[in-house]
Amino acid sequence: MKVIKKKSLFTKLMATYVVIIIIAYSVSAVILSVWFYNYYYNQRKDALLREEANLNRIVGDYMTQKTDPEKFKFELLVIDRLLDARVLVVDNFGYVISYSGQGLDKMIGKQITSEEFDEIREGRIVVKKGNFKNMFSSPMLTVGMPVVIHDQVQGAVFLHSPLDEIKNAVKQAYIVVWVSAALAILFSIFVIYIFSDRILIRPLENINTTAKSIAKGEFDKRVQVNSDDEIGDLATSFNYMADSLKNLENMRKNFIANISHELRSPLTSINGFIMGMIDGTIPQEKWTYYLNIVHDEIQRLTRLINDLLDLSRLESGEFSLQIDKFDINELIRERVIKFEDKINKKNINMDVILIEDKVMVIGDRDRID
Secondary structure (H helix, E strand, O other): OHHHHHHHHHHHHHHHHHHHHHHHHHHHHHHHHHHHHHHHHHHHHHHHHOOHHHHHHHHHHHHOOOOOHHHHHHHHHHHHHHHOOEEEEEEOOOEEEEEOOOOHHHHOOOEOOOHHHHHHHOOOOEEEEEOOOOOOOOOEEEEEEEEEEOOEEEEEEEEEEEHHHHHHHHHHHHHHHHHHHHHHHHHHHHHHHHHHHHHHHHHHHHHHHHHHHHHOOOOOOOOOOOOOOHHHHHHHHHHHHHHHHHHHHHHHHHHHHHHHHHHHHHHHHHHHHHHHHHHOOOOHHHHHHHHHHHHHHHHHHHHHHHHHHHHHHHHHOOOOOOOEEEEHHHHHHHHHHHOHHHHHHOOOOOOOOOOOOOOEEEEOHHHOO
């Protein structure tokens, strides 16, 4: 299960990185694509607008009969080829007087009526995208400009540039941008994979392996600290924990050794006395004496076992005291009576002086020995 979690963590981490990178590069690519489109669009629009003065001169010369019709058509055709834009010329009433594209005969005499034309007649330049009143089958960038003769608007010139060509140019830029983004994404994923494996995954695997070794009892294993970041702090904390566990293990071994010695001593005495009674080494008239010694050793063992049980309860958090009020003087009297035989046998003179008859205290009476 742990291996699955480790792989799941790495997979989730890489998936998060990949999603973030893809979103970031995709947004950047979209922004660049829009920027390229606007750039080409504005470049084409500016190129058309720069012809305003030239077209105003050419159309003005034609309207004032300074230029013959053939030369006029030729000049419009040259502009058409140079700008890749259809040139449509109308008079002040909106009637078409010339067109550089195909279908000139159908266009001559056709009246152009629109809000844009009204704006041009007021002397303003109009820029619009569309098919120009369904005149074209594909969308066009249309720039309309007034023809001013002697400070009077005498007509208008419309330049129609196909937006498909702008889109084709932008499409090439799109391809470059998206291919670059894809390559950048792949390279970023590769770099992140390498650094994630080296900076994050390998140190975590090292900590995991060391933890398993310590769990098997190899308390000398430690994690190598190679960085000062959070992973390094984790490794340092892990080593500190390992040192604590090793100290606890040493304390446990010493404790077991001491307890073993404490248990072995009374058991050895008990075994020796009983074997002496069985094989006759100890005469029968002294059995009572030695049985009392055996009884004392058994009491000693009982206390040791109770102490171990109390220690176990302390470690597990189950140890509790029965706190209550009791007479400490009464407890002293009971203990003196309990050890009266031993006191007499050892010829000890003992005087118990209690200032008051009762002295109430708070504590666990049963644990006072």
